[in-house]
Amino acid sequence: MTARLSKQNVELRQRAEQLLERQKEGEAFVPTAEVHDLIHELTVYQIELELQNEELRRSEQKYQYLYQRYIDLFNHAPVGYITLNSKDHIREINLTATQMLGDEHSQFISKSFTNYIAPDDQDIYYFQRRVRYAVGTSQSFQLRLNRADGTQFHAQIDSRPEKDKKGLVMGCRLAITDITERKQAEATLEGTNVKLNKMVSELRQTQQQLIQQERLAAVGQLAAGIAHDFNNILTSILGFAELMKVSPDTPISMQADLAYIIKSTNRASNLVRQILDFTQRNITQPKHFALDSFIKEVTKFFERTIPEDIRLTLDIIPNDYSIEADPTQVQQVLTNLVLNARDAIDSGGTIKIILDHWVRDPDQPPPIPPMAEGRWLMLVVK
Structure with a gap:
């Protein structure tokens, strides 16, 4: 359309210039038809120019809208x-x-x-x-x-x-x-995975320990049963040997042999106690109890098992002696201490059980390397 209008513009200009020259040359008469044609063509040309301008304005508005749309999409993109x-x-x-x-x-x-x-x-x-x-x-x-x-x-x-x-x-x-939030989430997830893997590893380890403990418990129960039966046999042997040793009918020549039997039987009894102690360690059951009351109860058993010429005394200062431990293990420890004290006495004497509180100061070396600072219970058998 633009090319066509340009061609018309040239033609109209040429015709207008020709009419102007004819007027300059003194030609007063200009054919009316020719003038009307020229005016008509100029009018059409003007209308076409207006239409063209309108089209240009619409195109400009469209391009302006697209440009603003591009600017908006560019500046406000999500990235x-x-x-x-x-x-x-x-x-x-x-x-x-x-x-x-x-x-x-x-x-x-x-x-x-x-x-x-x-x-x-x-x-x-x-x-x-x-x-x-x-x-x-x-x-x-x-x-x-x-x-x-x-x-x-x-x-x-x-x-x-x-x-x-x-x-x-x-x-x-x-x-x-x-992606900062994503990175933080990944770090959190990684930390969670580490904790989860650690928990799974600990669970597997616990399961293995449980399986091993169940196996040891089964072995321990068997060993405990055997040790119990064996201990009954040793008790009979020890009882008869001690009766024969104090009997006036027993020849003096047999005293040394009876003493050896008694000593060997006691050693065997210690071995049995160690077996029982081993089986009890594998089925440890900690409980909360008062150690002073516990010792008083156990002492009644000791009074029936030690010779009559050995006196057993308690020295427990009134205080709070609450502990959390396996009563069976505590009893075994106390039994070992009392029996060792009994064996150390030749004839007659006193076994004294002392229970008291003891505080380890920071500058004081521990009796046992792992012992931490603070308050402890002290059990002494002498």
Whole structure:
């Protein structure tokens, strides 16, 4: 349409100039038909120009709308968008990217993009840059970027090279996504996985220990049964040997043999007690109880098992002696101490059981290396 109007414009101009020349040459008469045709054509031409102007205005409005739409899509995209030249200087940056980096739009133009990369991540970017110019393909990688206020955030970078007509890389376009929350979630998940793996490992270890303990418990029950029966036999042997030793009908020549039998039987009894102690350790059942009351009850048993010429006394200062332990093990410890004291006495004497509180001071060496500082219960048999 524009070409047609231009041609008409030339023709109308030529005809108008011809009429003007004829008037200058003194020709007073101009054919009416010719004038009317010229006016008609000028009117049509004017209308066509107005239509053309209207079309141009509509096109301009359309292009203006598309331009504003482009600006809106560019600036308010859900990701940051940056274009770089061949020297990695920023040519364009959208509003989302400026908000991520925390500065005004004018502060980024012509600045090097590497200024905003965390120092420890510079090598990552330069490696990706070399690949970009060597291969010319799109890339995806992660960096930590610096904000204007000095803080950092984790970013996913999607890079696409810009090429000229010859296919040479002349710059690139970067799409930037803030993945800080995702990184934090990953770190939390990783920590949870570590804890979970640790719990699974501990559970497996506990299961193995439980299986082993069940096996030991079965063996212990068998050993305890055998030890109990064997202990009954030893008790009979020991009882008869001691009766024969004190009997006036026993020849003096047998006293040494009876003493050896009694001594050997006591050694065997100690071995039986060790077996019982071993089986009880594998089925330990800690309980909360008062140690002073417990000792008083156990002492009644000792009074029936030690010789009559040995006196058993208690020295327990009134206090709180609450503990949490396996009563069977405590009884075994106390039994071993009392029996050892009994064996150390030749004839007659006193076995004294002392229970008291004891405090280990920080500057005091521990009686046993693992013993911590603080209040302890002290049990003495002498």
